[in-house]
Amino acid sequence: MMMSYILMGMVHDSLTLQGFLDLVPDEAHAEALFLSARWPEGPVCRWCGSVGNARRLPGRKMLFHCRDCGRATSARSGTPMAASHLPVRTWLIAMFLMACSSKGISARQLGFWLGLQYRTAWHLSHRIRQMMASDDPVLRGIVEMDETYVGGGPRTRSAGDATDSSSGRARPKGRGTSKPLLLTAVERGGAVHARRIESHRTDAITPAWRAWVDPAARLITDALPAYRKLGRAHPSHLTVNHSRRAYARTDADSGERVHVNTAESYHALLRRMVVGVHHWVSGKHLDRYAAQAAHAWNHRKRDANTLISLLARPAEPLPFRVLTA
Numbered sequence: 428m429m430m431s432y433i434l435m436g437m438v439h440d441s442l443t444l445q446g447f448l449d450l451v452p453d454e455a456h457a458e459a460l461f462l463s464a465r466w467p468e469g470p471v472c473r474w475c476g477s478v479g480n481a482r483r484l485p486g487r488k489m490l491f492h493c494r495d496c497g498r499a500t501s502a503r504s505g506t507p508m509a510a511s512h513l514p515v516r517t518w519l520i521a522m523f524l525m526a527c528s529s530k531g532i533s534a535r536q537l538g539f540w541l542g543l544q545y546r547t548a549w550h551l552s553h554r555i556r557q558m559m560a561s562d563d564p565v566l567r568g569i570v571e572m573d574e575t576y577v578g579g580g581p582r583t584r585s586a587g588d589a590t591d592s593s594s595g596r597a598r599p600k601g602r603g604t605s606k607p608l609l610l611t612a613v614e615r616g617g618a619v620h621a622r623r624i625e626s627h628r629t630d631a632i633t634p635a636w637r638a639w640v641d642p643a644a645r646l647i648t649d650a651l652p653a654y655r656k657l658g659r660a661h662p663s664h665l666t667v668n669h670s671r672r673a674y675a676r677t678d679a680d681s682g683e684r685v686h687v688n689t690a691e692s693y694h695a696l697l698r699r700m701v702v703g704v705h706h707w708v709s710g711k712h713l714d715r716y717a718a719q720a721a722h723a724w725n726h727r728k729r730d731a732n733t734l735i736s737l738l739a740r741p742a743e744p745l746p747f748r749v750l751t752a
């Protein structure tokens with residue numbers, strides 16, 4: 428009862444940091460808020476799937492005993508919070524700070540604010556980024572797709588190192604840098620998705636395109652050959668030829684503005700986040716930074732719904748050893 432009242436209040440008001448801290452004055456309130464977002468219909472047994480028929484066991488671990496199958500489920504299991512020793516309240520405050528800052532927060536800053544060691548804050552921030560990753564919603568209407576290189580190592584390798592490490596072939600200029608490659612799809616006036624891809628080839632782009640883009644959408648891309656095949660699945664596919672410095676034009680038949688400037692705006696947001704806050708990003712972490720930038724893009728209002736959607740979102744645990752492997 429108390430929690431539904433709190434959630435209602437959060438949804439309808441824009442939420443300040445002070446207002447948020449008032450909602451979670453202690454660990455009990457933080458746990459209750461987390462539980463109401465994760466299990467709005469009541470505890471879900473991870474073993475038999477029964478809903479709302481479990482009794483909470485005493486203690487801080489948020490363990491629930493299922494009356495149907497007799498086994499115990501932790502509310503943290505199946506989330507990036509599994510195996511974390513941090514209080515739920517610390518998680519929630521970190522999530523609030525990260526979800527509500529447009530350019531992100533460095534692990535050092537987060538650690539300073541929350542009184543955590545750097546290593547702990549770094550792991551925490553990556554697990555929250557993991558929660559931000561999502562292939563929803565499906566992109567409709569006019570969808571721009573574009574690719575870019577982000578962060579990573581030097582722009583080009585020295586001559587003696589100018590080979591593709593996987594194939595051993597010499598890399599071409601421009602599209603042959605050692606930086607990780609990011610694929611972005613964005614609905615004009617809508618949401619964005621981005622993910623690291625291994626190459627510019629069709630088979631590297633297809634899975635993300637299939638997960639993100641409604642076949643009824645009208646597609647706009649650059650002139651990369653890989654898009655030709657994908658474009659045939661859409662009612663229209665218009666291309667802008669960057670190599671000819673044609674960054675925007677109006678299509679004579681449809682009257683549509685042909686450009687990928689929206690995707691480039693997202694790339695600019697991601698770069699501000701990576702360069703401005705983190706200075707550098709390793710290719711193996713790029714997907715999570717891209718998810719954070721996409722989350723900031725997709726929740727520009729940054730109200731309480733942002734936080735609730737994060738809490739309710741299923742995401743895999745992310746152990747420290749996996750992050751550092």
Ligand SMILES: [Zn+2]
Pocket residue numbers: 472473474475476477493494495496497498
């Ligand atoms: Zn059960």
